[in-house]
């Protein structure tokens with residue numbers, strides 16, 4: 001291959017530019033031209049096909065900096081429907097006009113679904129990304145554990161019937177996805193900051209973190225030493241939770257509880273789940289922390305807080321914080337930068353060796369540490385063709401202590417022990433309070449990139 005295209009799709013992560021960088025650097029070594037397609041599949045659907053040369057004369061453009069979060073070529077949650085044959089043909093025709101021989105996508109499960117119909121027309125590969133760390137499998141046979149049922153309205157529902165009590169860490173397919181480490185870095189620091197208010201004002205903090213139906217970000221939050229972690233994979237047991245909160249509050253006059261945004265109880269999702277406007281069919285989670293605060297207020301009651309003169313009411317003692325998009329943005333920490341770039345380079349290699357519809361993966365074992373691997377995207381699909389979000393395996397979580405289990409801690413350590421580089425701290429030291437920040441306004445990379453965008457005639 002002499003020229004390939006690359007796109008970033010789905011929600012942004014701090015490591016997208018690093019993945020792009022790894023792919024482009026590898027392409028430079030191999031003498032391949034890389035065109036970035038602007039705004040993911042959205043750009044492809046535009047008749048003008050906005051695109052950018054990422055390595056003119058096999059030199060990476062200076063705007064592509066692996067230390068800067070987000071993606072310089074833009075992303076969207078728009079995808080191409082496999083049934084829209086005419087659109088697919090039109091897209092393929094447009095790419096042919098700029099002599100693109102293959103496509104590398106950077107994304108998650110939605111991106112694989114968007115890429116799959118295109119892979120019938122030309123070679124496509126994927127480099128994984130998602131802060132949710134839910135693109136992968138706890139073990140290779142996991143897709144076969146899903147069963148399909150029909151609800152009262154005739155809608156298909158999928159249920160995971162776990163066949164195994166534990167997993168070995170070396171079996172995990174795609175051990176960790178770029179973006180996850182930086183998200184946990186933000187979460188752990190936030191817990192540390194919120195805790196001081198909880199302690200000083202004798203309050204109970206409920207901190208809601210992202211991750212949709214997967215509790216990996218909440219699990220990693222353990223580094224911030226919250227008192228309790230509640231993950232979506234384990235139904236909330238209110239009597240047990242209330243007992244633990246009382247114990248903690250009696251002991252330390254405060255408590256910090258981290259919850260994954262998708263937490264549920266026996267009746268279903270705690271917060272509201274609404275369809276987002278994005279065509280990927282993703283849902284937006286909202287309100288889980290507020291709902292849990294209401295439940296805890298009722299269960300603990302005002303008297304409990306009044307009796308020791310700690311607070312006037314349960315509702316004044318309990319507060320919620322949703323960390324939101326801070327988890328998805330900013331400079332990626334060393335772990336993410338390094339492995340995102342490796343996975344980008346590997347996905348490019350897969351593309352030029354025509355490993356069509358494959359993705360690059362990260363494996364881990366005790367002897368070799370992290371190594372790169374590959375997987376056919378179809379191996380992520382159940383027998384009905386669905387890619388399910390990877391869940392935190394029950395063996396990684398101790399539901400009695402509301403903390404990672406021993407295996408959970410063993411899972412986290414290889415990712416995080418040396419995840420922060422010295423330079424990550426030096427950059428903070430040198431740049432955050434630079435007097436120049438007060439003089440010069442933020443220079444948006446979008447302005448610089450706009451000057452590089454080209455269109456079909």
Ligand code: F6P
Pocket residue numbers: 011130131132210211212261284285328
């Ligand atoms: O999938 C990544 C993610 O950040 C989820 O954790 C979160 O629920 C969702 O995206 C938020 O999406 P948006 O940025 O579209 O609101």
